[in-house]
Amino acid sequence: MSRVRSPVKPYDDLSPEADPRARAWRLLFERHAAIRQRLEAELRAATGMDFLWYDVLLHLAEAPAQKLRSSDLARAVVISKSGLTGLVDRMEGAGLVERRAVDGDRRGVEVSLTAEGRRRFEEAAGVHRAGIRREFLEKLTGADARALIRILEKL
Amino acid sequence: MSRVRSPVKPYDDLSPEADPRARAWRLLFERHAAIRQRLEAELRAATGMDFLWYDVLLHLAEAPAQKLRSSDLARAVVISKSGLTGLVDRMEGAGLVERRAVDGDRRGVEVSLTAEGRRRFEEAAGVHRAGIRREFLEKLTGADARALIRILEKL
DNA sequence: GAAGATTGATCTATCAATCTTC
């Protein structure tokens, strides 16, 4: 269980006083990092999972056939192919996912949720959605959100 | 050199169609991750450094006395104390920083930039600032930035 | 005994090399 990673600092040394755009840049990084950190800590405390595990469960739960090829899953969660092998090993050990041979292509492996995996995902999703609501959605008006969308789409 | 980390996916499963706030949430994560990834790749290609190293150099360069206690530096770059020990070992090996005993407190260690460290920092900062300008500042108007600040400050 | 820093154990990510199947 990893990718605990980091709050990710602003890495800038522009002068926020001079240009509101520089201040916006710094704020974007700071708030993003702070929210991410709170949400991941909450998820970990409630379920023992980090975002990487949650992300795997999420992608499998949302997949059209409820399963994904290893390489597609690796792309989806943005991890190396070999990193995914180990990750699936651990999650399989924890009883959350299972591997199966792909019929028609004996090179391939499909990963899918177990019943327990689905249960744990739904539990985690409840915690996580509540966190997003609390940390983000409830703090903005619809007008705020529309303005934010318009601006972010320029980036 | 690490913390290559990850683009950090949106981790949500709200319905962006229904609520503009949900769409804003998703967009915030996606754009942030994409920009971060481009900037880090650029920095790495140009200087061989990742953001963690850059962050260390930045904090040392901005420190009032041009130096920081190990524990303060660890807090600043958001890494564990023991993680910092190894990081400073490597950066010292690369000739970028140096350790010195703190006078008055024989428990402590101060870390500071070497001349080479300062040179490499300035080189990296040039690359990085140009990247921020290109990826962020130039894409927003002053009004956009002020709106963004107002909204982000609510979070 | 607490604070500052390091060491050692463990975990997990990446990369390159390998194996199997297409």
Next chain:
DNA sequence: GAAGATTGATAGATCAATCTTC
């Protein structure tokens, strides 16, 4: 030979334990 997946080597992060100095 390319694609899919795994293995092995290496690097770096965390946590707990330790050492020194306050």
